[in-house]
Amino acid sequence: MGVLAVVVVIVVVVVATNSGDKTSTPTKPAPAGSGATSSQPSSAVKKTPRALPAIRLAGRGKQASPTFTVTDGLAVFHSTCSSCSANFAxxxxDSSGQTKDLLVNNIGTYDGSKAEGLDAGRYRLNVTADNAWSVTVTQPRHASSAALPHAYAGKGDHVKGPFNADHAVKVQGTNRGQGNFAVEVLDADGALQDLPFNEIGTFNGSAVSQMINGGPYYINVTSDGTWKLQLSKP
Structure with missing residues (x-):
């Protein structure tokens, strides 16, 4: 019996010793495509720039408008006075009350637009009218640009664009009117690049405009009649 007890004790000791010698197996990284998440940050989703909201001003008769704020760059002023019979100006x-530009100076009814290159800040309008008027200020940004050749047509004062050109564009223009016919090429910030036409009355001709700054570009048209412009590579 004594020998048997010793054998049992030895077996128990061996089993206990083996059970404590187990080593942990290192964890293998999950294979690609296994659904495991990566610790690396994902690339940010690019957002399309939002269009700047239009600023709408309206009144009746001679008035100074409320102040309004614009960002740096091109601003388009669309002015209307559908029942005016006298001077509409x-x-x-600017913010100090000094004249920046005379956007409109017309006798009778008017519906037209003009583009300006402005610094960011506060502005207001001095309006002269004998009836109800409205002015809408827009700031076009990130608009799709037309490729050359491209044609524009209209009646009266208008802003057209944008269009792309490699620092030069041939402008073929016609105008049927009695007053000033002027065409300005502006860059995307509203800076004047060239004045291909500045004529009086009916006109039919062409010119090559050379632009200092890169595109896209806009066109400021001044006219009291109907006009057409054909833009092409020089």
Whole structure:
């Protein structure tokens, strides 16, 4: 019996010793495509720039408009006075009350637009009218640009664009009117690049405009009649 007890004790000791010698197996990394998440940050989703909201001003008769704020760059002023019979004038003033430009100076009804290159800040309008008027200010950004050749047509004062060109564009223009016919090429910030036409009355001709700054570009048209422009590579 004594020998048997010793054998049992030895067996128990061996089993206990073996059970404590187990080593842990290192964890293998999950294979690609196994659904495991990566610790690396994902690339940010690019957002399409949002269009700047339009600024709408309206009144009746001679008035100074409320102040409004614009960002740096091109601003388009669309002015209307559908029942005016006398002088309709829209003067743009800066934050100190000084004249920036005379946007409109017309006798009778009017519906037209003009583009300006402005610094960011506060502005207001001095409006002269004998009836109800409205001015809408827009700031076109990230608009799709037309490729050359491209044609524009209209009646009266208008802003057209944008269009792309490699620092030069041939402008073929016609105008049927009695007053000033002027065409300005502006860059995307509203800076004047060239004045291909500045004529009086009916006109039919062409010119090559050379632009200092890169595109896209816009066109400021001044006219009291109907006009057409054909833009092409020089």
């Amino acid at each position: 829209v003067e743009l003033l």
